[in-house]
Amino acid sequence: MEGERPSAAEAHLRTCANCRALVEDLESIRQAAAELTDVAPPERVWVSLRAQLEQEGLIRDASARKSGAWQWLTRPFTAWPRLAIAGAYLAALIAVAFALSGPIDQQYDDYRWSSAMQDSTAPLSAQLNTAEQAGLTSLATSDPTVTASLHDNLAIVDNYIALCEKSVRDEPENEVARDYLYTAYQQKAELVAQLAEHGDGSR
Amino acid sequence: MVGNAAEAEDLTQEAFLQLFRKISTFRGESAFSTWLHRLAVNVVLMKLRKKSGKETSLEQVTEPDEESGTPRRDFGIPDLKLTGSIDRVNLERAVEQLPPGYKSVFVLHDIQGYEHNEIAEIMGCSIGNSKSQLHKARMRLRDLLQETVRARAREERRAAGSVSSSED
Numbered sequence: 001m002e003g004e005r006p007s008a009a010e011a012h013l014r015t016c017a018n019c020r021a022l023v024e025d026l027e028s029i030r031q032a033a034a035e036l037t038d039v040a041p042p043e044r045v046w047v048s049l050r051a052q053l054e055q056e057g058l059i060r061d062a063s064a065r066k067s068g069a070w071q072w073l074t075r076p077f078t079a080w081p082r083l084a085i086a087g088a089y090l091a092a093l094i095a096v097a098f099a100l101s102g103p104i105d106q107q108y109d110d111y112r113w114s115s116a117m118q119d120s121t122a123p124l125s126a127q128l129n130t131a132e133q134a135g136l137t138s139l140a141t142s143d144p145t146v147t148a149s150l151h152d153n154l155a156i157v158d159n160y161i162a163l164c165e166k167s168v169r170d171e172p173e174n175e176v177a178r179d180y181l182y183t184a185y186q187q188k189a190e191l192v193a194q195l196a197e198h199g200d201g202s203r
Numbered sequence: 204m205v206g207n208a209a210e211a212e213d214l215t216q217e218a219f220l221q222l223f224r225k226i227s228t229f230r231g232e233s234a235f236s237t238w239l240h241r242l243a244v245n246v247v248l249m250k251l252r253k254k255s256g257k258e259t260s261l262e263q264v265t266e267p268d269e270e271s272g273t274p275r276r277d278f279g280i281p282d283l284k285l286t287g288s289i290d291r292v293n294l295e296r297a298v299e300q301l302p303p304g305y306k307s308v309f310v311l312h313d314i315q316g317y318e319h320n321e322i323a324e325i326m327g328c329s330i331g332n333s334k335s336q337l338h339k340a341r342m343r344l345r346d347l348l349q350e351t352v353r354a355r356a357r358e359e360r361r362a363a364g365s366v367s368s369s370e371d
Contacts, residue, residue: 025285026341029348032289033298033313041215049216058223156216 044160047180051159150191157188204247204306214250218243233324240317240325244307251303285348297347305340312337 005013013020053059164181171177205211221242229238298306307326311317312333317325322333 021284022345025345025349028285028289029294029341029344030313032291032294033309034316036291036294036314041212045212045216049219052216052220053223056224 044183047163048156048160051163052156054163055159154188154191157184157191160184161188204303204310205250210250214243214246218246221246234321237321237324240311241327244325247307248303285345285352288352289348293348293351294344297344297351300347301340301343305336305343308333308336309340309344313341 013023050059161181161184164177164184167177168174168181205214218239222239225242229235298309301309308322311322311325312319319330319333319337322328323330326333328336
């Protein structure tokens, strides 16, 4: 198949319909495959990758804010225990979404944005702490493989949320950054629902 | 390779994480793209090994009993020509059904355009092995695609049969 065929093979193909059909089919497959294109990964893969790399200290963001005010804001979110009861979490998510949609038409300075975000996410943080304890207890007797997978997925989403929050903090007027943050919370809510369902199913 | 978009995303992230962690080990003895591809293939093979629960080599992730590679003959079932009847969806579905070793070589060579010497370096096999795996992959795809064509022809015959019986 590769390169030029020997003359004996060419002579055989002129007389053998079966082999000629085989060669034509293999060539058709080769040509069809050449027209297939690779699929690019979605943006969330790169966002999550960057979050993981920053967490491992393999890359550093040169524009990162260093002030203590921002560190106290990010620390509770990245240290959040895993879970909330899905319903309560989703209710809090709606509150966050409302807060995130609020400043679209206004110019918030950094301090006012951090205050607004803290006001809307602090109740969420408290609910997550409570629900995480309940979730961890219910997972104790679950399939360890599934549990580990859920923990891994939550870690990825938590990193993604932390990175999105940082983006929104850096650029409060950036609607795309806010959309990404809301999408990140939605993904976490879905995982929370899965985990709550998994924990319930194991009882 | 893994037949699952979510898993492919996870493995893409893992491959690039490995890249950042191991970049200092790149010695420049091969092209960077070759080194990166080898790293990515290893990430995928590790995942497949974990799934199967045992160590697998390139040879083991193909079907070792398919040594001859000669056309299979199902007596009484004529070979159907594929020229002009291969569409993207059916080809992608057929590729998904290939054993991992066949799939790796087919994707690298026929889809991504790597030469056998590059594939041998990426996969850690010989050039001869790469050519053999590619030929077997194409033969398997031919069988799978012919079955798809037969299935479609059977459906069309059934549909035509039910239409004519309802008209009677």
